[in-house]
Amino acid sequence: MSTYSLNINGHAQSVDTDGDTPLLYVLREDLQLSGAKFGCGLGQCGACTVMVGKDAVLSCLMPVSLVGSRPVRTVEGLGSASTPGVLQRAFIDEQAAQCGYCIAGMIMRAQALLETNPHPTDEEIRRHMAINLCRCGTHMRILRAVRRAADLLHPPAKDGQR
Template sequence: MSTYNLDVNGHMHTVRTEPDTPLLYVLRNDLQLNGAKFGCGLAQCGACTVMLGKEAVLSCVLPVSQVGQDPVRTVEGLGSAAAPGVLQRAFIEEQAAQCGYCIAGMIMRAQALLESNPSPSDADIRHNLAINLCRCGTHMRIVRAVQRAAEAMRRAPKAGLRA
């Protein structure tokens, strides 16, 4: 067992676990952050996507020992049910979720995209989200939601990506 200090959603957490424990397990089991989902456990579906620094990562295969000092952001760090973030609000307005299982991962990958490219084309969005699987078929709504959020962020840059 080792001890790790993790910056998750702007809060420091100390966890004691094995070095090879996937970050996803730490988030869900130790920190009770259940937005990121266990889908495949093989880095093939994207349901577990979170951000490590500015990059979208698959937390089901990322050992906690490799997190280092980079901050971790989960969908819970973007907003809440009472005050959803820009992307969360756009996904709600576009009715982009059906079963909702993939949506947290989609949102986190879209968040990373918008932080690096505030004006993505539809092709950019599709390419970026290609790793995230959605069996419900709301792909067009998801693309519209990311475009809606990008536009809202460009109109109100002071509000930031978390507003």
Template sequence: MIHLNVNGQVQPLEVTPDTPLLYVLRDHLKLNGAKFGCGMGQCGACTVLVDGRPVFSCLFPVSSVGSREVRTLESLGTAERPGPLQQAFIDHQAVQCGYCIAGMIMRAQALLEQIAHPTEQEIREHMAPNLCRCGTHMRILAAIRQVAAQGKLLAANPVREHA
């Protein structure tokens, strides 16, 4: 039996230790925000946060989680009450097919929790591992800049803040 802390709730699970976290989230916990994209950690559609750090859940064995907290898109808001990043993505029409968006939002969430007001270069470097095949990168970046500028997402443990 494995116990995972997912979105603030401890979940007991009967899974093999080498099961990818993505499969546990989707198949066992019915948290479908993270998507299966490539299965090789090259696209980022499956990005979730483990102790505030973005990970490709398709490559991350559930045994590697241990007692650390896992956060998924579902922890940020709902369709009726989207969180600040989710709302910014809506405002900027950053979604075309939508497949990459959960991973993009989770990666951006990790950045803004570490650096409340990142520079353009920091945003671009941090977001680089996640791909949008539809080409909405500029709108995605604009959504992240909006949240950073408005200070709607306070850095949980800011490394530093830019003025």
């Protein structure tokens, strides 16, 4: 057991845990951040996706000891139910959630994409989001939500060029 100092959604947090404990367990059990979900535990569904630094990571596979000094962002760090962030609002507006289990992971993967590629093509969105699964089949609405957020965050030029 060791103490790990983490920057979670802009706040310093300390947790006492084994270094091989998955980040997902630390977030959910120690810090009560339940946005990231346990889906498969094998890194095959993406429900547990959070950002570590600028990267979307599968928190069920990432040992807390590998986080280091990189900041961790969860869906709770993007907005709240009363004041959703741009991506959260786009997912709401496009009715991208059906059961909602995958959506926090989808939003975090999309956040990582839009931070590194503010004007992704639909193909780039599809490719980037492919690791995250939606069993309800709302993939087209999710694609529209990411496109909507990209356009809100980085409006196309007046001539339509990105």
